Amino acid sequence: MGVDPRMLGPASPEVGPSTGAPLEVGELVRWAAHTAIPCQDAAGWRPLQGSAAAGHRAGVAVLADGAGVSADLRPGCEHEVDWFSTALVTAVLDRLAPTNALGPVVGEPVALSDAVAGALDAVRAQHPQCDADAGPWATLVVTRALGDELEYWVLCDSSLVVQFTDGQVLQLLDERLEAVAGGWRAGGPSPTQTMNTPGGWWSARADVRAAGQGLTGSFPLADVRAAWLASDGATRPIELYRTHDAQAWGEAVARDPRALAHGIRAYEAQHEAALREAGTKVHDDIAILRAV
Numbered sequence: 001m002g003v004d005p006r007m008l009g010p011a012s013p014e015v016g017p018s019t020g021a022p023l024e025v026g027e028l029v030r031w032a033a034h035t036a037i038p039c040q041d042a043a044g045w046r047p048l049q050g051s052a053a054a055g056h057r058a059g060v061a062v063l064a065d066g067a068g069v070s071a072d073l074r075p076g077c078e079h080e081v082d083w084f085s086t087a088l089v090t091a092v093l094d095r096l097a098p099t100n101a102l103g104p105v106v107g108e109p110v111a112l113s114d115a116v117a118g119a120l121d122a123v124r125a126q127h128p129q130c131d132a133d134a135g136p137w138a139t140l141v142v143t144r145a146l147g148d149e150l151e152y153w154v155l156c157d158s159s160l161v162v163q164f165t166d167g168q169v170l171q172l173l174d175e176r177l178e179a180v181a182g183g184w185r186a187g188g189p190s191p192t193q194t195m196n197t198p199g200g201w202w203s204a205r206a207d208v209r210a211a212g213q214g215l216t217g218s219f220p221l222a223d224v225r226a227a228w229l230a231s232d233g234a235t236r237p238i239e240l241y242r243t244h245d246a247q248a249w250g251e252a253v254a255r256d257p258r259a260l261a262h263g264i265r266a267y268e269a270q271h272e273a274a275l276r277e278a279g280t281k282v283h284d285d286i287a288i289l290r291a292v
Contacts, residue, residue: 026047029234029261059144059145067137067203077136095118138205143291150221153215160228
């Protein structure tokens with residue numbers, strides 16, 4: 001899908017020392033991969049007005065992991081990847097937890113998929129001078145804690161990780177990209193050729209059809225101790241390094257997410273040669289947002 005040559009440069013400075021503390025609801029750890037590229041992961045949390053039934057947990061969380069090469073290597077769209085991911089997160093939040101709301105929403109709340117569709121349409125309209133279909137794209141994870149439920153919508157390879165009150169941990173992610181990538185490595189079509197196509201994989205590009213492709217569901221809030229949205233740079237220990245399973249990752253992020261992030265950077269530095277030889281980018285942006 002193309003490699004931004006800036007990714008071959010040095011890793012960015014550390015995100016900050018470990019505090020030895022878990023994240024509070026709405027708190028974010030965000031660490032750019034490289035000094036020359038703004039962090040392409042965007043995330044945000046907003047409380048829901050008039051939702052006293054869920055107390056401090058009532059809120060909407062959104063995370064987008066932007067993708068694509070720099071604008072100068074992508075004729076047709078002048079916008080950088082971080083612009084797209086940030087605009088998309090803001091647009092989803094604006095539809096699910098508007099900052100100008102004067103009180104509780106009357107009637108049924110908007111469905112997560114409808115909010116995503118509206119957000120994709122709105123971001124497309126923000127750059128009418130561009131060929132939006134040639135522009136950046138992103139993974140997208142959305143949760144809403146409302147009433148007695150934690151609802152979710154997950155697209156592509158960023159994750160929702162839920163720790164339940166019994167201590168068990170569940171990772172939810174859309175595995176279609178990895179399935180396509182496995183076929184490509186075996187001689188099949190490339191991920192670029194199969195993005196947002198039937199039978200392929202889906203991203204949150206400027207294409208409202210993607211809104212109908214997310215994994216959806218809900219959990220009783222009473223069963224949820226904590227939940228985090230994480231970009232694939234943050235879950236590398238599970239999918240790429242195989243040093244953690246979901247249970248171990250969830251326990252680590254619950255203890256100290258900054259220590260987890262430092263561990264990822266340490267692994268990248270220690271295994272740089274092997275990662276390059278395998279054709280894997282050495283460093284990736286890290287974003288972890290606590291949703292509940």
